[in-house]
Amino acid sequence: MGTGRVELLQNPLVLTRSLRHPMPPRLYCDFSLRPDAMIALSDATAHHALRVLRLGLADEVVLFDGAGGEYAGHIAEIGRRCIVRTGSWSDIEREAAIAVTLAQCLASGEKMDWIVQKAVELGACRIVPLQSRRSVVRLDETRAARRVEHWRRLVLSSCEQCGRNRMPDIAPVAALPEFLAHSMQTAGLKLCLDPAAEQALGAVHAVAREITLLVGPEGGFDETETLIARQAGFAGVRLGARVLRTETAGCTALAGLLALAGDF
Ligand code: SAM
Numbered sequence: 225m226g227t228g229r230v231e232l233l234q235n236p237l238v239l240t241r242s243l244r245h246p247m248p249p250r251l252y253c254d255f256s257l258r259p260d261a262m263i264a265l266s267d268a269t270a271h272h273a274l275r276v277l278r279l280g281l282a283d284e285v286v287l288f289d290g291a292g293g294e295y296a297g298h299i300a301e302i303g304r305r306c307i308v309r310t311g312s313w314s315d316i317e318r319e320a321a322i323a324v325t326l327a328q329c330l331a332s333g334e335k336m337d338w339i340v341q342k343a344v345e346l347g348a349c350r351i352v353p354l355q356s357r358r359s360v361v362r363l364d365e366t367r368a369a370r371r372v373e374h375w376r377r378l379v380l381s382s383c384e385q386c387g388r389n390r391m392p393d394i395a396p397v398a399a400l401p402e403f404l405a406h407s408m409q410t411a412g413l414k415l416c417l418d419p420a421a422e423q424a425l426g427a428v429h430a431v432a433r434e435i436t437l438l439v440g441p442e443g444g445f446d447e448t449e450t451l452i453a454r455q456a457g458f459a460g461v462r463l464g465a466r467v468l469r470t471e472t473a474g475c476t477a478l479a480g481l482l483a484l485a486g487d488f
Contacts, residue, residue: 248283248284248285248286248296249273249277249279249285249286249384250285250286250287250288250294250383250384250385250387251265251269251272251273251285251286251287251288251308251384252269252287252288252289252290252380252383252384253265253266253269253287253288253289254266254289254290255289256289256291257287257288257289257295257310257313258310259295259310259311259312259313260310260311260312261309261310262300262301262307262308262309263287263297263307263308263309263310264305264306264307265305265306265307265308269306270305270306273285273299273306274302274306279299280299280302281299281300281301281302282298282299283298283299284296284297284298285297285298285299285308287308287310288383288389290380290383290389290390290391291389291390292315292317292389292390293313293314293315293316293389294313294314294316294389295310295311295312295313295314296310296311296312296314297309297310297311316389317389317390318386318387318388318389319347319349319388319390320346320347320348320349320482320485320487321482321485321486321487322431322432322433322434322435322481322482322485322487323349323350323412323433323434323435324347324348324349324350324435324436324437324478324481324482325348325349325350325351325352325434325435325436325437326339326343326348326350326351326352326437326439326474326478327352327354327403327436327437327438327439328343328351328352328353328354328439328470328474329354329355329356329358329359329400329439329440329441329445329470330353330354330355330356330359330360330361330363330397330441331359331360331361331441331442331470331471332360332361332442335469335470335471336353336361336371336375337374337375337378338471339351339470339471339474339475340375340378340379340382340394341378341382342475343392343474343475343478344378344379344382344383344386344388344392345382345385345386346475346478346479346482347388347478347482347487348392348478349390349392349393350392350393350394350395351375351392351393351394351395352395352398352403353368353371353372353375353394353395353397353398354397354398354399354400354403355397355398355399355400356400356440356441356445356449357400357445357446357448357449358440358441358442358443358444358445358446359441359442359443360441360442360443363397368396368397369396371397372394372395372396372397375394376394379391379392379394400449401449401452404449404452404453404455404456404458405456407436407456407457407458408456408457410436410457411434412432412433412434412435412436413428413430413431413432413434413435413436413459414435414436414438414456414457414458414459415428415435415436415437415438415458415459415460415461415477416438416445416450416453416454416458416459416460416461417437417438417439417440417460417461417462417463417473417474417477418440418445418450418460418461418462419444419462419463419467419468420460420462421459421460421461421462422460422462423459423460423461423462424461424462424463424464425461425462425463425477425480425481425484426480426484428461428481428484431481431484431485435481436458437474437477437478437481438453438458439470439473439474439477440470440473441470442469442470461477463476463477463480
């Protein structure tokens, strides 16, 4: 039995802490971090650390600011502010081998939340929410801006959870035709998920470093949208012989591409 385990069994404080947080919790800070410094957490992050995670003095944490790398640290003061003492900066990258943009037509209810969370965990570097003809959800400008803010918060918490130190981007909600027009100039491989496509995803040979993956809404693309997507350079690909729900399709294709690229 290693000494760490003996210490765990003999020291109830270590045991309790270790069971609560086997890995130091990761906290995102929305400002540039520094090594060997006393960092005051924002009120929201302090609330999360102290009230939700129930951390206390001397508890270990990992801080990251989304610009790459992370800082080991511990809670050094709890008072009017919660202060973390950072140690050195670790250049730890957990990004995927390929940069995939998930261009997702709006899905209803909480499905978009699920898609954002899972796409970030899998390694998407950008998510573009798209309003398409058959999207059940219709968002006016104000509601669209609020949803994007909400999805950006989900990105942060997913990065805290999955270990990514670079923040994937959530683009503002765009109309599908405008996105496709703009995509004409986009470099990299462009794929459109289409259950009726001839080419299977597994047959994509040249997996590029940059890929845009277009996914239809619950009702699929209409004929004009499929045509414009083809004209914009999106090759149709299918995933097996079964029709997947929109929230399954994008994440499945993302996982398939990562496997083809050797990331999995
Ligand atoms: N009846 C619709 C159709 O045929 O397009 C079904 C739409 S499906 C529920 C929602 C979206 O998920 C589709 O527009 C497509 O982008 C993607 N999708 C679902 N199953 C797929 C498959 N087997 N192959 C490729 N894409 C798929």
